[in-house]
Amino acid sequence: MTPFTYGRAQNVDDALELGARPGAKYLGGGTNLVDLMRETIERPVALVDVTQLDHEIEERADGSLLIGAATRNTALASHPAVRARYPVLARAITAGASAQIRNMATVGGNMLQRTRCAYFYDDDGGSRCNKRHPGQGCDAAEGINRYHAILGASPSCVATHPSDMCVALAALGAVVHLRNAEGERALPFTDLHRLPGDQPELETHLWPGELITAVELPALAFGARSTYRKVRDRASYAFALVSVAAALELDGDTVKDVRIALGGVAHKPWRAWKAEDALRGQPATAEAFRAAAQAELAQAQPLRHNGFKVELARRTIAAVLAELKEMKA
Numbered sequence: 001m002t003p004f005t006y007g008r009a010q011n012v013d014d015a016l017e018l019g020a021r022p023g024a025k026y027l028g029g030g031t032n033l034v035d036l037m038r039e040t041i042e043r044p045v046a047l048v049d050v051t052q053l054d055h056e057i058e059e060r061a062d063g064s065l066l067i068g069a070a071t072r073n074t075a076l077a078s079h080p081a082v083r084a085r086y087p088v089l090a091r092a093i094t095a096g097a098s099a100q101i102r103n104m105a106t107v108g109g110n111m112l113q114r115t116r117c118a119y120f121y122d123d124d125g126g127s128r129c130n131k132r133h134p135g136q137g138c139d140a141a142e143g144i145n146r147y148h149a150i151l152g153a154s155p156s157c158v159a160t161h162p163s164d165m166c167v168a169l170a171a172l173g174a175v176v177h178l179r180n181a182e183g184e185r186a187l188p189f190t191d192l193h194r195l196p197g198d199q200p201e202l203e204t205h206l207w208p209g210e211l212i213t214a215v216e217l218p219a220l221a222f223g224a225r226s227t228y229r230k231v232r233d234r235a236s237y238a239f240a241l242v243s244v245a246a247a248l249e250l251d252g253d254t255v256k257d258v259r260i261a262l263g264g265v266a267h268k269p270w271r272a273w274k275a276e277d278a279l280r281g282q283p284a285t286a287e288a289f290r291a292a293a294q295a296e297l298a299q300a301q302p303l304r305h306n307g308f309k310v311e312l313a314r315r316t317i318a319a320v321l322a323e324l325k326e327m328k329a
């Protein structure tokens with residue numbers, strides 16, 4: 001491991017000052033960053049511990065929730081307001097990792113975890129990876145790519161984003177609150193992460209040294225009728241092959257509104273805008289659910305080993321919507 005300094009920020013200004021040093025990294029629970037440092041894939045010169053910053057969950061008068069970025073994943077998933085009003089988020093978080101990891105991981109850190117592409121981690125083995133070494137090539141594109149992307153990938157990178165929590169945040173229309181040296185700003189969650197394009201080493205739209213301070217969940221009248229389904233190789237402690245976060249609002253037998261996001265299929269949590277557009281105003285039938293899923297997956301570009309994900313994603317979207325239709329909310 002490369003030598004580094006460690007400092008614990010007592011407040012946001014403190015964190016920004018320490019984080020302004022070139023090569024510094026913010027440290028949440030460390031459940032991904034420390035692994036990457038052990039593998040020498042990440043080599044920060046300074047770690048700025050931000051776990052003492054805001055870890056409150058504020059229920060606001062307009063019905064939204066404001067969640068401090070240092071909130072632990074377990075605390076968020078078990079919060080009564082989250083369980084009652086956004087069950088998709090509670091279920092997504094508890095579908096991820098292990099209880100021990102969820103106890104450590106923070107909301108801000110979860111958003112910034114990096115892909116689990118095996119070639120990305122294989123620096124010692126000599127695998128080529130544009131994300132580790134820009135311009136080097138991508139061994140996953142023609143290698144073992146069963147876990148890789150079917151949507152929004154590029155010849156430079158076919159990696160997927162590993163988070164479950166982020167899929168729910170994408171579906172719920174969350175907003176990320178940020179602080180930087182010039183002040184504060186807010187970003188729609190769906191704009192936080194990037195698609196790989198020809199610069200897969202750039203994973204977010206954060207500015208250098210910028211700090212995630214909170215995430216806001218807007219009030220969603222039909223949020224109680226929401227869920228998360230994760231399809232994976234084994235029942236626990238596995239990343240998604242495909243996952244679906246969705247919320248459904250019905251007017252009689254008609255879809256009044258719907259939110260759908262996919263995990264395990266792209267370089268970022270994938271908001272299924274096309275499926276949503278195809279479904280609003282349609283009868284809530286199995287045929288309409290299937291057509292909406294097809295509308296989204298029509299743009300899929302599978303790789304040699306992951307063609308199964310296209311049909312798996314279609315079926316999972318349709319199954320989740322059918323489950324929500326029957327849910328008492």
Ligand code: SF4
Nearest residue numbers: 117129138157158159
């Ligand atoms: Fe690297 Fe992306 Fe290719 Fe994986 S898919 S080897 S992360 S460039």
